[in-house]
Amino acid sequence: MTHSDLTTIGVDVGGTKIALGVLQGDHLVRRLSVPTPREGWHSVLDAAVHEVRALHADFPGAPVGVGVPGPLNREYTEVKFAPNIYGFRDVPIVEYMSEHIGHRIVLENDAKAAALAEATVGAARGATSSVYITVSTGIGSGIVLGGKVWRGHHKIAGELGHIISLPNGPVAGSSVAGALEAVASGTAIARDATFAFGTPMTTAEVFDLARSGDAKAEKIVQSAMRFIGSAIGDVQKFLDPEVFVIGGGVAEVGEYFLDAVRAYANDSAAGFAEVEIRKAELGTDAGVIGAALTARE
Template sequence: MSVVGIDLGGTKIMAGVFSEGVIKAKVTVPTPEEGGQAVVDAMAQAAKAAIEAAGVGVQAIGLGTPGPLDFKRGRIKFAPNIANFTDFPIVERLEQATGLRVYMENDANAAALAEHKLGAAQGAESTLYMTVSTGVGGGFVWGNKVLRGVNGQGGEIGHITMQPGGPLCGCGLDGCLEALATGPAMERMALASFKREMGTRELFALFQQGDPRASRIVLQAASWVGIALASLVKCYDPEVIVLGGGVALNAGPAYLEEVQRSYHRYMENWITPPLHLAKLGGEAGLLGAALTAAIEIGEI
């Protein structure tokens, strides 16, 4: 049997038909700027186009979406990058627009599920996933289960406090991992250090050439990630850790070495699960959304 996975992002929507362990057909459309119902309609159209292209019947839709979610009521509480999505009844609206049952999951949790079942942690009993890009997200998965928590806050590892009194985070608190280790956090530090605007692409290029100021910024960010992973291992005790996201995948080998070094430093005297790089790239969210539906309907 087949399901549709939908990965809803701030700029694009991906819909794919998932059947026998692979994506059979995939359709990508821009996320409508007006937000709200227009986003629902765009997702429904993308799903229909993918179903037609795959030429198979589907049983359900799995939706991976940003934002804190209200799983009990099937609502997005709010999505920072999508307009008119505050307390939005996304599950009901998408079911009305498609005539299919819809099961939703937080986008980072969905990516965690995909890496656990089909990616870098395939075969592991449990996986701790962290993605570092413009934000920090993550998830803990064991068997077919994703830790959502009672209030849908499980796996919000970007907001663990690393440095009380440190830089302010988008969530309003100070010293979150997300305020210290992401691309925007490094760009803020680059502005202070180089006295001009600098994107991560240029910063990483300078870092890879051995520029001392770029190295100071990037290695410090890497070190926060390693320390956070070591702390999280002591909470979750996963079999495998998977690290993904634009920063982790593009900053370069010396960044990853520093993540490993600080991770191992704070795991001294503890059993240390292996740390792997994510394998599924941009399709992790889509695959995870599809897996969410496949698990809910008992196909996996």
């Protein structure tokens, strides 16, 4: 059996659901998901453990990789905090899940896991270097160099959503004022539109209005896309990756979003390099596949 033939289990822990899958080769041969409990971190991990045990009944001994949102400690055993999951702060995930499953698990940040998936079997396959960005409730990202996730000395590399794009701007979930995700995520777009229109608005509604020519909605989404494009252009100048891959719910808007981000990115990187941006291919499977690939390491 080659390394790529190894059967592994991926667990993607999110704010609304816990998604799991069994990866054989490059393909998920089993998928399942359960709602994320709201009673604190024990309940969330217990739900994940229950489903992993069920999968182990059919795939005994399969290594397990777990992806979670938020920064991890340097040892990659705990999540420091996950803004969108109730009670997720300083959670000893590796210790708790390994003890209850009976096998050691491998932990990874969810965006970095998705970056590895897109680089291995998705939109960036074949590229020697790539940066994955997910734009949804927040903005997450990951860097893959030579087929490996680049984590950095302090294991925090790739946190594009938390760079300061608007000094003294809105406060993000990380408490950073003016972070990119505070001014350009789906949450930020909906927030700004709700204020501008004086009624609750969803991100999808704002984009629908913008595409139909509503001037106010256009200004809101263009501002967000400009912030994202400018950040990508800066990363191009600093890191010079071969390709960027954009996923997440906001990217599902399609070419209206991607074309604008490309234009702003190339404006930002003008005179340095052409920015290659591709739409993510793996959709909601990216986190599960990436977690399962992490288990192969």
